Amino acid sequence: MARVLITSALPYINGIKHLGNLVGSQLPADLYARYMRNRGHEVMFICATDEHGTPAELAAAKTGEPVADYCARMHAEQSELAKGFRLSFDHYGRSSSERNHRLTQHFAGRLAQNGFIEEVTEKQVFSHADNRFLPDRYIEGTCPNCGYERARGDQCENCTKQLDPTDLINPRSAISGSTDLEVRETKHLYLRQSALKDEIDAWIDSQTDWPILTTSIAKKWLHDGDGLKDRGITRDLFWGVPVRKGDQDWPGMEGKVFYVWFDAPIEYIAATAEWADANGLSDEAWQRWWRKDKGAEDVRYVQFMGKDNVPFHTLSFPATIMGSREPWKLVDYIKSFNYLNYDGGQFSTSQGRGVFMDDALSLLPADYWRWWLLSHAPENSDSEFNWENFQTSVNKDLADVLGNFVSRITKFCRSKFGEALPEGGETGERAAALIEELETRTRAYEAHMEAMEIRKAATELRAIWVAGNEYLQSAAPWTVHKTDPERAAAMVRLGLNLVRLYAILSEPFIPDASAKMLDAMKVEDRSWPGPIAEALTALKPGHAFETPEVLFAKIADEDREDWAKRFAGVRA
Numbered sequence: 253m254a255r256v257l258i259t260s261a262l263p264y265i266n267g268i269k270h271l272g273n274l275v276g277s278q279l280p281a282d283l284y285a286r287y288m289r290n291r292g293h294e295v296m297f298i299c300a301t302d303e304h305g306t307p308a309e310l311a312a313a314k315t316g317e318p319v320a321d322y323c324a325r326m327h328a329e330q331s332e333l334a335k336g337f338r339l340s341f342d343h344y345g346r347s348s349s350e351r352n353h354r355l356t357q358h359f360a361g362r363l364a365q366n367g368f369i370e371e372v373t374e375k376q377v378f379s380h381a382d383n384r385f386l387p388d389r390y391i392e393g394t395c396p397n398c399g400y401e402r403a404r405g406d407q408c409e410n411c412t413k414q415l416d417p418t419d420l421i422n423p424r425s426a427i428s429g430s431t432d433l434e435v436r437e438t439k440h441l442y443l444r445q446s447a448l449k450d451e452i453d454a455w456i457d458s459q460t461d462w463p464i465l466t467t468s469i470a471k472k473w474l475h476d477g478d479g480l481k482d483r484g485i486t487r488d489l490f491w492g493v494p495v496r497k498g499d500q501d502w503p504g505m506e507g508k509v510f511y512v513w514f515d516a517p518i519e520y521i522a523a524t525a526e527w528a529d530a531n532g533l534s535d536e537a538w539q540r541w542w543r544k545d546k547g548a549e550d551v552r553y554v555q556f557m558g559k560d561n562v563p564f565h566t567l568s569f570p571a572t573i574m575g576s577r578e579p580w581k582l583v584d585y586i587k588s589f590n591y592l593n594y595d596g597g598q599f600s601t602s603q604g605r606g607v608f609m610d611d612a613l614s615l616l617p618a619d620y621w622r623w624w625l626l627s628h629a630p631e632n633s634d635s636e637f638n639w640e641n642f643q644t645s646v647n648k649d650l651a652d653v654l655g656n657f658v659s660r661i662t663k664f665c666r667s668k669f670g671e672a673l674p675e676g677g678e679t680g681e682r683a684a685a686l687i688e689e690l691e692t693r694t695r696a697y698e699a700h701m702e703a704m705e706i707r708k709a710a711t712e713l714r715a716i717w718v719a720g721n722e723y724l725q726s727a728a729p730w731t732v733h734k735t736d737p738e739r740a741a742a743m744v745r746l747g748l749n750l751v752r753l754y755a756i757l758s759e760p761f762i763p764d765a766s767a768k769m770l771d772a773m774k775v776e777d778r779s780w781p782g783p784i785a786e787a788l789t790a791l792k793p794g795h796a797f798e799t800p801e802v803l804f805a806k807i808a809d810e811d812r813e814d815w816a817k818r819f820a821g822v823r824a
């Protein structure tokens with residue numbers, strides 16, 4: 253038995269996430285966590301809402317709530333949706349927690365002690381009307397290059413020229429529109445990533461099993477241009493972790509907070525501490541997952557994230573951990589994803605284009621989405637959601653193949669033998685061939701799940717379902733029953749054991765349907781199958797079951813057309 257620590261990239265607090273966000277980190281992380289638990293490993297699965305930064309402040313200002321209230325409300329909403337999708341986090345924390353405040357300040361203090369923090373005085377735009385410094389992207393004005401009137405302080409989106417806010421003609425605050433701006437001096441802390449560059453480089457080189465998508469992104473940031481740059485880790489904002497050096501004040505940094513990207517990954521650790529607190533456990537309980545001097549030496553740590561998050565997880569967060577010179581656990585494997593697009597374009601939160609997590613659950617149960625999203629995960633390239641494909645996949649894989657198999661075999665047994673496994677008879681060569689095929693396929697499925705090859709795992713699982721259907725079709729117990737009821741009984745027994753096997757193997761993908769199948773079959777022993785021949789005799793003659801209700805309803809053409817229209821974009 254191994255110990256596996258799994259973290260999903262933290263969803264940002266300002267709004268409901270869309271299906272592309274879901275399949276880019278939380279959902280595949282859940283698949284892996286469920287699988288590892290089912291294999292008997294000890295799993296700690298952590299996620300949290302990422303709550304700091306300017307977008308949270310602005311979203312709260314829009315709704316008129318204090319930012320802390322806004323975050324508390326949105327955390328509760330996201331938490332409910334996570335439950336709706338059956339994301340099996342051991343803890344769903346909040347980066348605004350007291351734990352994260354203290355731990356973030358602790359890391360900053362250690363980094364300063366070890367010479368990895370530099371204090372830099374820079375010029376920044378202050379808005380009197382907003383009573384705050386403005387981040388570059390919150391300053392608008394006319395582009396000096398092309399004359400576009402709504403250029404942002406970091407870049408003109410019309411001509412793509414990179415800009416400094418001071419380049420803009422007639423600059424104004426993007427928040428209030430005020431032109432009462434002033435360039436002021438302000439001091440910030442920089443994490444000296446450049447001083448840790450060789451250490452990070454060597455560490456990445458030692459990760460020989462990482463996917464190319466992950467290492468190529470990290471290497472690009474390490475070596476392109478001038479190489480890894482130092483990074484500002486503080487901001488002039490109100491909402492965030494106040495800048496402190498451990499538990500001490502930080503002279504000259506009063507009123508400033510850490511940059512959201514500095515404190516967010518630290519929340520992986522803090523959320524595990526929150527988990528211990530929530531369960532009335534001591535610090536040792538969470539430290540054994542994170543401190544190599546306190547038991548985490550044998551933990552395997554896997555992170556899941558979209559490709560845009562890779563630089564922070566391969567460079568900045570490791571720099572924070574290494575620079576602390578404390579024995580914190582570094583990540584062992586990063587599973588990163590490309591993007592899921594929506595019906596010929598991109599998901600857009602601002603235009604309401606695409607299906608969001610709340611919409612999805614209002615249309616169909618979680619398993620339908622889980623199956624489609626995971627079996628089409630954007631692993632090696634971007635992938636695309638479209639309604640025809642979704643309808644086909646649900647109707648074929650879930651309803652026609654798996655659902656139909658379960659329904660046929662249980663109903664046939666009920667009508668000919670009653671709701672208990674029948675006795676007697678022998679299955680023939682066809683069954684032997686099926687068992688051999690399932691043995692090979694199940695072991696291949698395990699290997700793909702172990703390697704987090706999600707599409708390949710889904711393909712294998714589908715083939716496992718198909719094999720049972722084909723067996724039933726060709727063995728035809730309904731015909732055999734007319735001349736040889738004993739032989740038909742043996743086939744039915746095998747078929748009902750297949751229902752149990754399918755439920756166990758499918759649990760990480762479709763946990764609700766799996767539970768329905770296992771409950772209907774009244775299965776006590778839900779342990780992962782060893783040899784398939786043995787697993788298919790787990791339910792003995794005389795074992796009672798209940799014929800389950802329809803597992804998966806088909807998606808009708810009218811619904812598909814209706815939904816495609818409804819989510820095409822520009823919702824209020």
Ligand SMILES: [Zn+2]
Nearest residue numbers: 395398408411
């Ligand atoms: Zn321009």
